[in-house]
Amino acid sequence: MGCKPSDKPKAKYRKGLWSPEEDLRLRNYILKNGHGCWSSVPINTGLQRNGKSCRLRWINYLRPGLKRGTFCKQEEETILTLHRMLGNKWSQIAQHLPGRTDNEIKNYWHSYLKKKVAKAEEMEGQTKSQYTSTSSSEILECSPSPQKPTTCFNSSHESVQKSPPLVSQLDDLSKDQSCQRSPLPKILFAEWLSLDQVHGGSFANNISDPWVLKEGFDHSTTSNNLQADHDLGHGFVLNDEGIFGSGFHHGISHHHGLGLEMINSQFKFEEQISGPGFVDFISGGDLYNDFNLQNDAMYFYK
DNA sequence: AAGGCGCCCAACCGCCTTGGT
DNA sequence: AACCAAGGCGGTTGGGCGCCT
Numbered sequence: 246m247g248c249k250p251s252d253k254p255k256a257k258y259r260k261g262l263w264s265p266e267e268d269l270r271l272r273n274y275i276l277k278n279g280h281g282c283w284s285s286v287p288i289n290t291g292l293q294r295n296g297k298s299c300r301l302r303w304i305n306y307l308r309p310g311l312k313r314g315t316f317c318k319q320e321e322e323t324i325l326t327l328h329r330m331l332g333n334k335w336s337q338i339a340q341h342l343p344g345r346t347d348n349e350i351k352n353y354w355h356s357y358l359k360k361k362v363a364k365a366e367e368m369e370g371q372t373k374s375q376y377t378s379t380s381s382s383e384i385l386e387c388s389p390s391p392q393k394p395t396t397c398f399n400s401s402h403e404s405v406q407k408s409p410p411l412v413s414q415l416d417d418l419s420k421d422q423s424c425q426r427s428p429l430p431k432i433l434f435a436e437w438l439s440l441d442q443v444h445g446g447s448f449a450n451n452i453s454d455p456w457v458l459k460e461g462f463d464h465s466t467t468s469n470n471l472q473a474d475h476d477l478g479h480g481f482v483l484n485d486e487g488i489f490g491s492g493f494h495h496g497i498s499h500h501h502g503l504g505l506e507m508i509n510s511q512f513k514f515e516e517q518i519s520g521p522g523f524v525d526f527i528s529g530g531d532l533y534n535d536f537n538l539q540n541d542a543m544y545f546y547k
Numbered sequence: 548a549a550g551g552c553g554c555c556c557a558a559c560c561g562c563c564t565t566g567g568t
Numbered sequence: 569a570a571c572c573a574a575g576g577c578g579g580t581t582g583g584g585c586g587c588c589t
Contacts, residue, residue, distance in 0.1 A: 550588105550589090551587105551589085552586105552587085552588080552589100553585105553586095553588100554584105554585085554586085554587100555583105555584090555585085555586100556582100556583095556584095556585105557581105557582095557583090557584105558580100558581085558582090558583105559579105559581075559582095560578105560579085560580075560581090561577105561578095561579090562576105562577090562578090562579100563575105563576085563577085563578105564575085564576080564577100565575080565576095566573090566575100567571105567573085567574100568570100568571085568573105
């Protein structure tokens with residue numbers, strides 16, 4: 246938006262699937278220069294695509310840190326819980342599933358979860374008709390439609406009881422074996438590891454564990470850890486568009502009752518990746534070689 | 548083997564918001 | 569205040585693929 250309106254004539258844009266060559270061009274360009282203004286990306290890369298298409302391709306496919314493949318059980322439950330709270334706010338839901346894109350979640354919902362929920366509700370409806378003693382207020386309180394989280398988590402409605410509260414679910418996410426192996430790709434910038442925030446050894450010692458930031462958080466001593474959470478938690482997980490999702494940790498540390506601000510709180514990585522600073526991390530050449538993927542972690546070496 | 552069918556998912560479309568002029 | 573361009577987001581589409589008959 247801070248871009249100058251372009252004065253060039255409308256180009257004929259290519260549509261459809263991206264070729265590997267296009268991917269390579271786009272990826273190399275953004276890693277070197279940052280996307281800056283998306284509308285200028287096709288011009289600078291020589292791609293016959295519009296800026297929007299480039300942006301989408303980057304966000305949904307090329308962006309480092311994307312986790313691909315099937316959703317694990319805990320991710321699924323997180324989606325269900327958040328969807329119950331937020332409705333079709335895919336981008337907000339995606340903020341709480343690092344490495345997943347809103348598009349991916351949306352697709353998963355439409356292809357699988359929606360049916361699953363419908364089935365569950367159908368069965369629930371049958372159960373309810375058998376047990377008519379359930380109070381009407383309870384039913385209203387936790388209808389399947391989007392709702393306020395406080396209502397949902399305090400509710401005793403059976404559909405809520407079936408799935409644990411979000412906080413514990415997110416906590417479970419760290420414990421679940423299938424997820425633990427790759428709960429989120431770790432994006433680590435070697436240079437950042439020397440930051441003052443990280444010193445004191447604790448981070449360095451724990452860096453192999455993607456969940457250490459959360460697990461290190463002591464819910465009983467909020468204020469100190471809240472600060473630590475802020476200092477550490479922001480920096481190391483990429484979510485949508487290379488944004489560092491702070492909402493996840495931030496939200497947990499702020500709310501046991503969970504407010505919606507947790508969903509909106511985030512620290513944008515965008516500045517690093519779209520600004521000149523990012524260039525320092527990546528030297529030219531074959532940029533693929535600058536990634537070192539190990540155990541689902543992605544390290545950037547200077 | 549081949550045609551039909553359904554599912555998955557990448558990508559497009561259109562609307563809304565934001566920010567600059 | 570109005571206009572315009574860009575970004576962001578949710579809904580939708582359609583191509584590709586696998587399964588079934």
